[in-house]
Amino acid sequence: xxxxxxxxxxxxxxxxxxxxxxxxxxxxxxxxxxxxxxxxxxxxxxxxxxxxxxxxxxxxxxxxxxxxxxxxxxxxxxxxxxxxxxxxxxxxxxxxxxxxxxxxxxxxxxxxxxxxxxxxxxxxxxxxxxxxxxxxxxxxxxxxxxxxxxxxxxxxxxxxxxxxxxxxxxxxxxxxxxxxxxxxxxxxxxxxxxxxxxxxxxxxxxxxxxxxxxxxxxxxxx
Amino acid sequence: xxxxxxxxxxxxxxxxxxxxxxxxxxxxxxxxxxxxxxxxxxxxxxxxxxxxxxxxxxxxxxxxxxxxxxxxxxx
Numbered sequence: 446x447x448x449x450x451x452x453x454x455x456x457x458x459x460x461x462x463x464x465x466x467x468x469x470x471x472x473x474x475x476x477x478x479x480x481x482x483x484x485x486x487x488x489x490x491x492x493x494x495x496x497x498x499x500x501x502x503x504x505x506x507x508x509x510x511x512x513x514x515x516x517x518x519x520x521x522x523x524x525x526x527x528x529x530x531x532x533x534x535x536x537x538x539x540x541x542x543x544x545x546x547x548x549x550x551x552x553x554x555x556x557x558x559x560x561x562x563x564x565x566x567x568x569x570x571x572x573x574x575x576x577x578x579x580x581x582x583x584x585x586x587x588x589x590x591x592x593x594x595x596x597x598x599x600x601x602x603x604x605x606x607x608x609x610x611x612x613x614x615x616x617x618x619x620x621x622x623x624x625x626x627x628x629x630x631x632x633x634x635x636x637x638x639x640x641x642x643x644x645x646x647x648x649x650x651x652x653x654x655x656x657x658x659x660x661x662x663x664x665x666x667x
Numbered sequence: 668x669x670x671x672x673x674x675x676x677x678x679x680x681x682x683x684x685x686x687x688x689x690x691x692x693x694x695x696x697x698x699x700x701x702x703x704x705x706x707x708x709x710x711x712x713x714x715x716x717x718x719x720x721x722x723x724x725x726x727x728x729x730x731x732x733x734x735x736x737x738x739x740x741x742x
Contacts, residue, residue, distance in 0.1 A: 503732055538734070544734075548680070548681070548735065549683050552683075591683075593735060594734075618683070
């Protein structure tokens with residue numbers, strides 16, 4: 446079971462993500478953004494949080510066009526798993542790998558707090574370890590987490606049950622309280638909250654562990 | 668040759684920064700401001716022979732996120 450964590454200039458949750466993958470049993474390799482291919486045999490790619498390229502132009506915009514982004518798209522197109530918290534979610538929307546976009550928080554302020562998330566969809570490797578409707582506590586830390594999409598996309602996300610997580614109380618103005626979105630094949634998850642920061646008893650919160658274990662479980666049984 | 672690209676949030680997309688600016692103007696006593704939209708101006712220095720179509724491609728692929736933004740080009 447192998448995970449790769451992409452590293453962009455300005456990524457700052459890459460090592461946290463690697464620790465969470467390793468704790469769930471993954472052999473984990475870091476991959477610099479200038480690489481044009483992923484290591485052989487990678488099952489899961491983590492696109493980490495942070496401020497890739499200083500958030501220049503738009504959050505995630507430059508990272509989504511970096512050399513490794515092509516390899517990431519190929520991996521997803523082949524049915525590979527991708528887990529993308531925070532800046533990773535912004536990068537995937539910028540790359541067109543997930544629908545919608547992340548706007549500036551409606552309150553204009555950077556928000557750093559632990560929030561309640563409701564698990565909306567359990568039919569995915571990422572969320573299989575939770576119960577539908579479970580409320581979990583997960584940290585958020587972002588300035589641009591205000592998820593937006595057009596009405597047609599919103600209807601499709603709802604109809605196809607691709608909204609993985611919603612905020613119990615929306616902190617950032619996100620459309621329909623959306624905190625995390627799955628791809629149609631349910632193997633790509635982008636979310637603003639940081640499960641990798643709630644993945645060890647030393648974090649004071651282990652609500653994120655089930656996500657990484659669920660992913661590992663899906664790969665073991667595959 | 669220069670090109671100016673203006674990138675704005677699409678009209679249906681809420682612009683919280685523009686709203687904050689509008690409120691601040693109101694607080695300064697400028698009562699007549701009914702709306703503020705804030706965008707970006709990007710200036711490009713281009714080699715001769717670069718076409719408007721090239722700049723359009725730049726906008727589509729990087730300079731604007733067409734999910735939420737519209738753009739206009741002046742050359």
